[in-house]
Amino acid sequence: MRAVLCRAWGAIDELTIAEVPPPAPSAGEVLIAVKATAVNYADAIMVAGRYQTKPPLPFSPGLETAGVVVACGEGVTRFSPGDRVMAILAYGGLAEMAVAPEAETFAIPAGMSFEEAGAFPIAYISSHVALRWQGRLEPAETLLVLGAAGGVGLTAVEIGKAMGARVIAAASTPEKLAVARERGADAVVNYASEDLTERVMALTSDRGADVCFDPVGGALFDAALSSLGWGGRILLVGFVGGVPQIPANRLLVKHRAALGSSLRYFRWHAPDKLRRSVDELMRWYGEGRLRPCVTHRLPLEASVEAIRLLTDRKAHGKVVVAMEPR
Numbered sequence: 001m002r003a004v005l006c007r008a009w010g011a012i013d014e015l016t017i018a019e020v021p022p023p024a025p026s027a028g029e030v031l032i033a034v035k036a037t038a039v040n041y042a043d044a045i046m047v048a049g050r051y052q053t054k055p056p057l058p059f060s061p062g063l064e065t066a067g068v069v070v071a072c073g074e075g076v077t078r079f080s081p082g083d084r085v086m087a088i089l090a091y092g093g094l095a096e097m098a099v100a101p102e103a104e105t106f107a108i109p110a111g112m113s114f115e116e117a118g119a120f121p122i123a124y125i126s127s128h129v130a131l132r133w134q135g136r137l138e139p140a141e142t143l144l145v146l147g148a149a150g151g152v153g154l155t156a157v158e159i160g161k162a163m164g165a166r167v168i169a170a171a172s173t174p175e176k177l178a179v180a181r182e183r184g185a186d187a188v189v190n191y192a193s194e195d196l197t198e199r200v201m202a203l204t205s206d207r208g209a210d211v212c213f214d215p216v217g218g219a220l221f222d223a224a225l226s227s228l229g230w231g232g233r234i235l236l237v238g239f240v241g242g243v244p245q246i247p248a249n250r251l252l253v254k255h256r257a258a259l260g261s262s263l264r265y266f267r268w269h270a271p272d273k274l275r276r277s278v279d280e281l282m283r284w285y286g287e288g289r290l291r292p293c294v295t296h297r298l299p300l301e302a303s304v305e306a307i308r309l310l311t312d313r314k315a316h317g318k319v320v321v322a323m324e325p326r
């Protein structure tokens, strides 16, 4: 099979395409003929050797995928060859075949294309886990989303609306803010040209936001923390802008909380809640409340370009690498 290969830790430009033997499913795993795999910012971090885990070299990046089951390992009961599935992967989605644990593989609902399905698991499930289980977002609360047109950010906007919150979307360009508005954001802040804290305070009559979904961190974290009201929760989802330090006194006085949320670890520690997250997401999808946003579709040969759209901050929604013509 053809696969994108990372042979040494470094820049994504060093990734190559190679012919390699297809993986074999072990017990409890399914083998998927890949149709579409969305790239994630984390692919670049993994290739650089800076991700939470380092796969053995060489490996294929790709943290999620969608395709057709071709074989099942021993003990697999929920799937059979021919099933249309999407999956969360440890890595390996940028290849013609990928293996996924059965517990992290999900049936593609009727009406969802392979491109949408390949872009669904990481963004939607991560955002749901953060907002439902960590943020405990309540209807009528105010949710502030940073990087609101990005992969996880845009799904947090949609999920916030589905949970009944008022959503303030924050991003760096008018075009990105228009995308967030189109997906349901009630108000927007351009943090490249406006003061984030002042604007959120103005939009909330000085109460502050109840929950902030933050996949950016860096310099924005401080302003986001200041824009939280009494009992506010800030969700640490990613650090594309750098890892911030948290001044503990700013949590104490207003009964605020900073909560980490990692799909990678959550799915192993709380598989039952993961399943409930997926069930709720699939129900919302069936009701037309979630619309996966795939803005770029590239061939396997252009995988580096696909990841670069994210690291250059040029994409919104999801960028998908597709294996076959549409």
Ligand SMILES: NC(=O)c1ccc[n+]([C@@H]2O[C@H](COP(=O)([O-])OP(=O)(O)OC[C@H]3O[C@@H](n4cnc5c(N)ncnc54)[C@H](OP(=O)(O)O)[C@@H]3O)[C@@H](O)[C@H]2O)c1
Pocket (backbone or CB within 6 Å): 039, 040, 041, 042, 122, 123, 126, 147, 148, 149, 150, 151, 152, 153, 170, 171, 172, 173, 176, 215, 216, 236, 237, 238, 239, 240, 241, 261, 262, 263, 264, 310, 311, 312, 313, 315, 316, 317
């Ligand atoms: N914890 C979890 O479970 C989980 C799950 C998925 C992803 N993540 C993490 O969340 C982060 C975002 O992932 P993603 O796949 O959604 O990425 P993405 O699609 O590239 O979105 C990231 C957003 O961050 C903003 N941004 C701010 N500073 C940036 C910079 N220096 N470089 C690039 N983007 C910047 C961009 O929006 P503006 O231009 O509008 O600022 C961009 O839309 C990553 O750190 C990823 O590892 C965590």
